[in-house]
Amino acid sequence: MPKVDQPLLTLSNIEEAANNIKGAVLKTPFLPAIQLDAATGASVFVKYENMQVTNAFKERGALNKLLHLSDTEKSRGVIAMSAGNHAQAVALHAQRLGIPALIVMPNGTPYVKVEATKAFGAKVILAGETVDDAKNEADRLAQEHNYTWVHPFDDLEVIAGQGTIALEMLREQPDLDTLVVPVGGGGMISGMAVAAKAIKPDIEIIGVESDLYPSMYAALRGRSMECGGNSLAEGIAVKVPGTLTQQLCKQFVNDVLLVSESQIEEAINVFLTRLKTVAEGAGAAGLAAICAHPERFAGKKVGLVLCGGNINPRLLASIMLRQLLRLGNIIHIRCTIPDNPGILGEISTLIGELGGNILEVSHHRLFLDVSVKGATLDVAIETRDSKHADEIIVALEKRDIHVSHLSSGEMRF
Structure with a gap:
């Protein structure tokens, strides 16, 4: 008889793997996100993997792998390459288990992730611009020093560890119709897909990638697509998915959707403002897909993985401000005014009477594009919404003050 292929x-x-990591990795909350239901048309439940000690799901696979190492492999030390979350996971659990760890990270890795990895006791080397560049350097170092590899996604013990997320989700909500999972190298989605399809064969597994890095999207379609660019979702900015993960995804994943950088940015803001939780770019990719493709998920009970919350605070603040600008909650205007005594007071009084809050003001008399008897006034105003902003502008123009909208880069503060 022919030999049956083993899965x-x-x-x-x-x-x-779930038994191995029990007690050392958090069983994170899986909660309804009623705030998202009306906007998406789906019944959304969020798995808060950003609440792990390292603020990301990677601890599951990293720990399961470390627990499978022999004493000899542990004594040689381990090496990993990562844009940050896998790095922290390996560092944390290697330190806890007494295993020396060296982590290679791309040069563009957010500072918060680099420092957190060092804080967990690992030695960090920055090399290359992408995780693929970092892998090349890690390969060289592993061969030179005989380190034991802990791959971020293309390893069956790592994949099994990530699959425990689906076990927890389906135990709490067994009637889920769809799982939406961010995809980089494919370790999380392939492990979750194996578990979910075994428990509930008709469940739909949908992956999400940035359209700058459509590597698994292309692999599932048998196509070659260009990958590259500075992505907000650096944690899933992978040019080549794993060999093992590709096989599993082709077998168990229904589809992969692509989202734009602006959609990821807006999803980060939605998590922050509506669910009061922090998502990094990769962590917000799933929500970005639900918002970008509402017809795909309408009427379904959807399990969404918020896989990580490690984002540079400055970047997060910028995202919040940019969204306020998009919504008209902050406007930047330039008023062309006569250079008369009291004009500034009149303008500020008018804005205040209409409920606007002046954030910044800059008064200029010496620009050559303004009449010698005139001046310009650049004003940043906090408003209730875009309609309120329009009311303020109309009121100013009724006072014979010419008003033009400005981008932030045009402001003369």
């Missing part, structure tokens, strides 16, 4: 990964492997 790469089974539900029992993932259940074993």
Whole structure:
């Protein structure tokens, strides 16, 4: 009789991983997100993996892998390459288990992730511009020093560990119709897909990638697509998905959707303002897909993985401000005014009477594009919404003050 091919990964492997990591990795909350239901047309439940100690899901796979190492492999030390979350996961659990760890990270890795990795006791080397560049350097170092590799996604123990997320989600909400999972190298989605399909064969597994890095999207379609660019979702900015993960995704994943950088940015803001939680770019990719493709999820009970919350605070503040500008909650205007005594007071009084809050003001008399008897006034105003902003502008123009909208870069503060 012909030999029956053994599956790469089974539900029992993932259940074993769940037992291995129990007590050392948090069982994160899986909660309804009623605030998202009306906007998306779906019944959305969020798995808050940003609440892990390292603020990301990667601890599951990293720990499961470390626990499978022999004493000899542990004594040699481990090496990993990562844009940040896998790095912190390996560092944390290697330190806890007494295993030396070296992490290679791309040069553009957010400072918060680099410092957190060092704080967990690992040695960090920055090399290259992408995770693929970092992998090349890690390969060289592993061969030179005989380190044990802990791959971020293309390893069956790592994949099994990530698959435990689906076990927890389906135990709490067994009637989920769809799982929406961010995709980089494919470790999380392939592990979750194996577990979910074994438990509930008709469940739909949807991956999400940035349109700058459509690597798994292309692989599932048998196509070659260009990958590259400075992505807000650096955690899933992977040019080449894993060999093992591709096999599993082709077998168990229904589809992969692409989202734009602006859609990811807006999803980060939605998590922050509506759900009062922090998502990094990769963590927000799933929500970006639900918002970008509402017809795909309408009427379904959707399990969404918020896979990480490690984002540079300055970047997060910028995202919040940019969204306020988009919504008209902050406007930047330039008023062309006569250079008369009291004009500034009149303008500020008018804006205040209409309920606007002046954030910044800059008064200029010496610009050559303004009449010698005139001046310009650049004003940043906080408003209730875009309609309120329009009311303020109309009121100013009724006072014979010419008003023009400005981008932030045009302001003369």
